[in-house]
Amino acid sequence: MKQDLPPILELKGLVKSFGALQVLKGIDFSVQPGELAFIIGPSGSGKSTLLRCCNRLEEPDGGSVTVDGIDITAPGVDINRLRQKIGMVFQSFNLYPHMTALGNVTLALRKVQGMDKATADAKGRAALERVGLTDKADAYPNQLSGGQQQRVGIARSLALEPLIVLFDEPTSALDPELVGGVLKVMRELRESGMTMVVVSHEMAFARAAADRVVFMDQGQIVEQGPPEEVFGNPKHARLREFLATLADRH
Amino acid sequence: METLLTVFFNVEIMKKVWPFLLQGLGMTVVLSLVVIPLGLAGGLGIAILSSLQRRWLNRVLIVYVDFFRAFPPLVLLIFIYFGFPFLQIDLPKFAAVALGFFLNTSSYFGEIFRAGFESIPRGQLEAARSTGLTRWQALVSVVIPQATRNVLPDLISNTLEVIKLTSLASVVALPELLNNARQAQALTYNATPVVLAALMYLLLLWPIVRLLSRLEHKSIALH
Numbered sequence: 001m002k003q004d005l006p007p008i009l010e011l012k013g014l015v016k017s018f019g020a021l022q023v024l025k026g027i028d029f030s031v032q033p034g035e036l037a038f039i040i041g042p043s044g045s046g047k048s049t050l051l052r053c054c055n056r057l058e059e060p061d062g063g064s065v066t067v068d069g070i071d072i073t074a075p076g077v078d079i080n081r082l083r084q085k086i087g088m089v090f091q092s093f094n095l096y097p098h099m100t101a102l103g104n105v106t107l108a109l110r111k112v113q114g115m116d117k118a119t120a121d122a123k124g125r126a127a128l129e130r131v132g133l134t135d136k137a138d139a140y141p142n143q144l145s146g147g148q149q150q151r152v153g154i155a156r157s158l159a160l161e162p163l164i165v166l167f168d169e170p171t172s173a174l175d176p177e178l179v180g181g182v183l184k185v186m187r188e189l190r191e192s193g194m195t196m197v198v199v200s201h202e203m204a205f206a207r208a209a210a211d212r213v214v215f216m217d218q219g220q221i222v223e224q225g226p227p228e229e230v231f232g233n234p235k236h237a238r239l240r241e242f243l244a245t246l247a248d249r250h
Numbered sequence: 251m252e253t254l255l256t257v258f259f260n261v262e263i264m265k266k267v268w269p270f271l272l273q274g275l276g277m278t279v280v281l282s283l284v285v286i287p288l289g290l291a292g293g294l295g296i297a298i299l300s301s302l303q304r305r306w307l308n309r310v311l312i313v314y315v316d317f318f319r320a321f322p323p324l325v326l327l328i329f330i331y332f333g334f335p336f337l338q339i340d341l342p343k344f345a346a347v348a349l350g351f352f353l354n355t356s357s358y359f360g361e362i363f364r365a366g367f368e369s370i371p372r373g374q375l376e377a378a379r380s381t382g383l384t385r386w387q388a389l390v391s392v393v394i395p396q397a398t399r400n401v402l403p404d405l406i407s408n409t410l411e412v413i414k415l416t417s418l419a420s421v422v423a424l425p426e427l428l429n430n431a432r433q434a435q436a437l438t439y440n441a442t443p444v445v446l447a448a449l450m451y452l453l454l455l456w457p458i459v460r461l462l463s464r465l466e467h468k469s470i471a472l473h
Binding site: 084 | 371373374376377378379380381382383384387391392395396399
């Protein structure tokens with residue numbers, strides 16, 4: 001992680017409401033190059049909305065989102081060009097069921113970047129290799145396990161060579177025995193220096209791999225810090241309660 | 251028995267009217283080949299426009315679809331064919347018929363495609379948009395192929411209905427199959443031409459019915 005460089009992602013005063021419900025109440029948050037920021041918090045705390053504002057799948061109502069120095073909420077900005085640099089991995093994978101794994105990974109290369117099929121395929125296969133699925137290039141999503149599907153989802157965002165990858169509860173829809181494979185890929189990605197923002201409940205992974213843990217509650221960042229501090233010495237009562245409910249569950 | 255054969259299955263008359271009916275069949279096929287692609291394109295257009303979820307646009311589309319699904323196609327045809335000249339609009343017969351069928355057919359196809367679009371989870375569009383595809387690229391590459399596959403049996407079923415619908419054009423004397431059969435019936439004082447026309451319709455439609463039922467069995471097996 002490089003502290004002295006300008007942040008890859010910077011949110012300032014981010015506000016978002018759904019109807020009368022204010023989901024994000026002025027979020028200030030930034031991520032350094034190579035950092036893995038891990039967001040935790042109870043359901044409904046705004047974690048996923050925060051993540052989805054970072055590539056404008058949700059339009060923020062106020063504040064700014066800056067990616068690599070460009071304000072992506074500015075009028076006239078080419079969001080489709082910028083989104084290629086902001087990878088996203090979804091809870092329910094969202095693979096295209098009518099395309100093979102390779103087709104899923106290369107769609108944006110072909111349609112958005114205008115690559116010819118051979119170049120896109122070569123790049124797509126390289127991305128599949130990074131997630132350990134070289135042999136599944138021609139398989140359709142329904143022929144893959146949930147864990148394999150999610151790894152294809154990760155490869156789909158990696159193929160575009162993003163500056164940052166957003167993970168929205170990437171293992172929540174998986175059977176427990178399939179979680180490990182996905183976390184392993186994420187770990188390798190982190191070691192390769194990828195900047196990542198992860199919303200998840202995999203606390204063991206957070207302890208082992210996160211540079212910073214961010215606790216959100218009721219649309220605000222309540223506490224953040226290195227995992228050993230957030231987990232070992234939580235300062236806010238709400239964070240202590242949250243960690244206690246997690247401990248009860250296990 | 252003798253009378254039945256002479257009146258309904260008269261081989262002599264069949265031989266005589268055969269070329270005339272074949273001409274009519276040709277017109278039925280041409281009309282179908284014009285109306286079905288136009289109707290499919292119009293229906294897809296309606297579904298795409300309504301997926302934009304603009305309030306005023308959706309209202310217009312709902313009025314269009316509701317109106318032309320509720321309006322009897324035969325009455326619509328008569329309105330267009332006999333009414334347009336009063337509005338100083340002079341449409342050739344074929345164009346008038348094609349327009350009437352297009353209005354009716356596109357509204358049905360529109361509803362089918364819309365159901366198809368709605369069957370695609372939101373996450374599909376989001377995944378495509380998150381990799382930089384425009385809304386249009388995501389529709390073309392991700393939503394439309396899946397949506398079409400999901401509603402294929404309904405699309406084919408409606409296509410079948412459209413081909414049968416073309417027989418209504420006989421009312422405005424477009425020389426399609428039923429029109430020619432009725433003319434031949436009047437000229438020969440014999441029902442055989444209509445029976446022959448019925449056989450031709452069956453031959454034309456039966457392969458499509460077979461295809462449809464195979465697809466339906468397949469989709470039941472998939473679910």
